[in-house]
Amino acid sequence: MKHNQIASANPIIEIRNLFYRFPDGSLGLRDVNLTIDQGTLVVIAGENGSGKTTLLKHLNALLRPTHGTIFVEGEDTVKNPLKTRQKVGLVFQNPDHQIVGETVFDDVAFGPKNLMLDPDTVKERVDAALRIVSLSHQTDRQPHLLSGGEKRRLAIAGVLAMKPRVLALDEPFSSLDYAGIREVLRQILDLHRLGCTVVVTTHDVEKIIAHADRLVVLKNGSVAADGPPERIALELERFGVRIPCAIRMGKGFESWLN
Amino acid sequence: MPEYRLKKMVFASLCAALTAAGAFVAIPVGPVPIVLQNFFVLLTGLLLGSRWGTASMGVYLAAGVLGLPVFAGGTGGIGRFMGPTGGYLIGYLPAVFLVGRISEMAHARLAGDVFAGICGSAVVYAFGIVWLSFITRMNLEKALAIGFFPFIIGDAIKIVAAAAAARVLRPVVGTSSESISSNTSSSFP
Amino acid sequence: MAQLSILTFRPGKTLMHRLDTRCKLLSFIILSLTALNAELRGLLILSLFTLSLMGVSRLFSLGLCLKLRRLFFFLVFVWLARSLFTQGTPLISVSFLTFTWEGAADGALICYRMTLVVFLSLVYTATTKPSRTREALHRMLRPFPFVPGKQIADMMGLMTRFVPFILDRIGETAESQRARCVENRKNPIYRIKSLAVPLLQGLFVDAHFLSEAMEARCYAQNQTPVPMPLDRTGWIGLSAVFFLCLLCMMP
Numbered sequence: 001m002k003h004n005q006i007a008s009a010n011p012i013i014e015i016r017n018l019f020y021r022f023p024d025g026s027l028g029l030r031d032v033n034l035t036i037d038q039g040t041l042v043v044i045a046g047e048n049g050s051g052k053t054t055l056l057k058h059l060n061a062l063l064r065p066t067h068g069t070i071f072v073e074g075e076d077t078v079k080n081p082l083k084t085r086q087k088v089g090l091v092f093q094n095p096d097h098q099i100v101g102e103t104v105f106d107d108v109a110f111g112p113k114n115l116m117l118d119p120d121t122v123k124e125r126v127d128a129a130l131r132i133v134s135l136s137h138q139t140d141r142q143p144h145l146l147s148g149g150e151k152r153r154l155a156i157a158g159v160l161a162m163k164p165r166v167l168a169l170d171e172p173f174s175s176l177d178y179a180g181i182r183e184v185l186r187q188i189l190d191l192h193r194l195g196c197t198v199v200v201t202t203h204d205v206e207k208i209i210a211h212a213d214r215l216v217v218l219k220n221g222s223v224a225a226d227g228p229p230e231r232i233a234l235e236l237e238r239f240g241v242r243i244p245c246a247i248r249m250g251k252g253f254e255s256w257l258n
Numbered sequence: 259m260p261e262y263r264l265k266k267m268v269f270a271s272l273c274a275a276l277t278a279a280g281a282f283v284a285i286p287v288g289p290v291p292i293v294l295q296n297f298f299v300l301l302t303g304l305l306l307g308s309r310w311g312t313a314s315m316g317v318y319l320a321a322g323v324l325g326l327p328v329f330a331g332g333t334g335g336i337g338r339f340m341g342p343t344g345g346y347l348i349g350y351l352p353a354v355f356l357v358g359r360i361s362e363m364a365h366a367r368l369a370g371d372v373f374a375g376i377c378g379s380a381v382v383y384a385f386g387i388v389w390l391s392f393i394t395r396m397n398l399e400k401a402l403a404i405g406f407f408p409f410i411i412g413d414a415i416k417i418v419a420a421a422a423a424a425r426v427l428r429p430v431v432g433t434s435s436e437s438i439s440s441n442t443s444s445s446f447p
Numbered sequence: 448m449a450q451l452s453i454l455t456f457r458p459g460k461t462l463m464h465r466l467d468t469r470c471k472l473l474s475f476i477i478l479s480l481t482a483l484n485a486e487l488r489g490l491l492i493l494s495l496f497t498l499s500l501m502g503v504s505r506l507f508s509l510g511l512c513l514k515l516r517r518l519f520f521f522l523v524f525v526w527l528a529r530s531l532f533t534q535g536t537p538l539i540s541v542s543f544l545t546f547t548w549e550g551a552a553d554g555a556l557i558c559y560r561m562t563l564v565v566f567l568s569l570v571y572t573a574t575t576k577p578s579r580t581r582e583a584l585h586r587m588l589r590p591f592p593f594v595p596g597k598q599i600a601d602m603m604g605l606m607t608r609f610v611p612f613i614l615d616r617i618g619e620t621a622e623s624q625r626a627r628c629v630e631n632r633k634n635p636i637y638r639i640k641s642l643a644v645p646l647l648q649g650l651f652v653d654a655h656f657l658s659e660a661m662e663a664r665c666y667a668q669n670q671t672p673v674p675m676p677l678d679r680t681g682w683i684g685l686s687a688v689f690f691l692c693l694l695c696m697m698p
Contacts, residue, residue: 060663082665090663097656100664102578102608110661113670122671144611158664264666268658271602272650275609279617317602324472324580325572326607336479337564342525393557394528395550419643426644430651 012038012166012197013059013088018068020054020221028054029221032068036166036199041192043208043229044201046218047240052201053093055218056168059199060090073165086115089159093171095151096144104130104146104154105139111162129161133187149180153187166197173207181207185256206244209233210253217241229253266306269431270314273302277318277350278328296382297416299350300375303357304366304424305431311358315350322347345389349382356381361424371424375417383409456576463504463574467681468583474688475571481692482563489695490559496691497563500570511569518565522558529554577607582673597668605657613650620646 013036020029029051036042046052057063058070061081070077077084092098101107108126117125130136133153138146143154152172159167172188173181189211192198200208209215215232217225219239225232230253236243246254280294303311322328322338329338329347339347357378364370383406391401458464463471482493501507530538533550540546581600588596621642632638 062659062663085663085665092656092660092663094656096612097653098660100605100608100657100661102604106578110666111664114665114667116667116669117671119671119674142611144615162664264662265655265658267598267602268605268654268661269651271605272609272654274602274606275613276650278606278610279613313602317599317606320584320599321603321606324584324603325475325568325575326577326580326603327572328606328610336476336483337561337568340483340564341521341561342528394525395532395553396528397532400532419639423643423647427647427651430648430655 010038011035012073013199014071015058016069016071018055018058018070019066020051020058020063021066027221029058032221032223034216034223034226036197038165038197039192039195040213041188041198041211042200042214042216043205043212044199044216044218045203045205045236045239045241046201046224047203050218050240051221052203052218053170054221056090056170056199056201059088059166059168060085061088062090086162087164088166088168089162089164091152091155091159091167091169091172093174095148095155098155098158099143099151101143103139104135104141104143107143107154108157108161111158115162125161125163126157129157132160132190133157147180148176149183152176152180152184156184156187160191164196166199167191168199170201171203172200173202173204182256185211189257203241205229205233205236205241206246207256209244210255266310267313270302270306270310271317273298273306273311273314274318274321277302277315278321281329294416295350296379296413297420299354299382300357300378300417300420301423301427303354303378304361304371304374304420305427306358307362308355308358311354312351315354319347319350340393342390342393343386344393346382346386348389349385352385353378353381366424366428368421368425371421372417375420379413379417457506457573459505459574461504461574462680463500463570465680466574466684467675467677468575468579469587469675469677470681470685471571471575472580472583472587474685475567477688477692478567479564481695482567483560485560485695487556490556490563492691492695493563497566497570501566504570504574506570506573515565518562522561525561526551526554526558529557578604582675586675595668597670609650609654612653616646616650617642620649 013034015032015034018029018032019027022028032051032055044052044055054063058065058077059072061077061084064078072084072087075083099107100110105126108129109122112122112125127136130139133156135150135153135157138150143151146154156167156169156172167188169188172184176184185208188198188200188208192211200212202208205212205215209229212229215225215227215229216223217232217236217239224239225235233243233247233253244253246252277295277298280298299315302314305311306314318328323336338344357374360374360377361371364374387398387401387405390396390405391398394401396404478493478496482490485493530546530550531544533547533553535547535549538546538548538551581603584603585596585600588594588599624642629638629641632641
């Protein structure tokens, strides 16, 4: 199978012996080794405090490893954090924390403007990103008046406008209603189809597992299980993650889009 | 841009916004309304220190000059500086600098914070009263009676509250990013 | 913020809305400074000009006048104080209070000036988007070395972003505490403390996350500048204002 721990053909992210110690002394990540292939959709599951968010922040060079290295497209993240941030777009858990601009347009333009692109390109990219997340008709609205699902899509657009190679989403489904989850899920899958590598963390794998190429389970800061979802899913509950209902009843995976 | 500077900049903007929000909840008593602005001016100095505190208040006042509605009662514009309460606004700048400076020198000890608060308030009122008596031609005594004495108790409370709030907030403001981000996302959803 | 204040942007397509922001900003600063120094004749000319600006930008409305009540209160106070505390020929005398002729005249002039400045800033803010003001400020500060124009403009932007957020959060926190019967506690200090501490803590933690998110999106001091071509109308407007002010200040 293409996604076993065996050296893969086309890695985009390589994490080697990653340790991370919080300033208070506790270990956040211990000896994480992961290779993520280009174009795959990887789900990182784990209970609260298992190190999911900490791991994502390393992919984006927001955190520096205490020990070990991370390569994005063969480049060390610590040596070139700005380039890394452009390649790996990170969407945080709470969209309210990410909104910078006064209007939807301004907010999406924030990233490309920081990249010093010329005004026409900025506009082009913002329009394209808003089209992808179907917010084109809302360009002049105030972001904090949007609905929960719209805010989340806005946060994704803000990252898309920087044209990342990898899209990393932290708990993208939290506090959304059924319609909101389906909206965001469809968005993620569309992007994946367009060739984006997607990394999603969640404690509730049910919503996306049917579409995942690979499932990684974190427990206490280290990788507890890694492999194709159909193999790992049954063991999930050992690591504090709920097994999707359908599997429990022996039906196999079911997409939330059907 | 170093991460530390970006963070200070965002915090300074938040303090400016808090000061503006403090002006919205103005209680109109007499010609000089009771506002929470003074409280936030002191808190800004205590939390951000002289340099970023001054930047924060500078941005707040500049926004007001440019006509953004950030002053008491939801107004803005140069006119406010020329009005009877303009002196208090100008006084925020030296006050926040002084508060930040004293608190830095006292290494954030409680007594130092309170002393800094007293000095800061004194500066705000000195500027405010001189301007008030200048614009209304009142003598200093009357200006004090209108622009200072009614607020002494309120300001004493504000000083104590600012010093207390600074104690609670310093861990959030001062620490490096990692220690907050470790897992506060669950406690502050 | 929008609901709470008088002086807010009103979308429109009038000449005033279309004018170059830098020229508009400079014009209004010059006009305000002139108004604060002008004598009666100059003030009358400026009033006519301001009224015509308000006409051009369609700003006359009853609601506006009602919202200016607060200003009126301020003005009456200044006028009364001036009349009472200026030395001169007594006009009316009630026990120890003396109204002087000079004071009343002087006070009226000052009130006139302040009213004019308020109306001028009203025209400016009602016809200019806050974000345009910031861009203009950034542009105007750029030629000066050692003045971090970009940073000032960015901080102003963050500030305007935070204000509605803070007001929302105050409401949310207060409601959630009422839901847990905070009203049963009669001690006001306890109530203020239990509201303010989590509120401020939460806000600073939010700000921390915001700075992290900005970093994740490569925040930099150098950003794509916003194109702001200077057109002829802007220059014409600015020079017209300049001559008008000269006219007002001429002895």
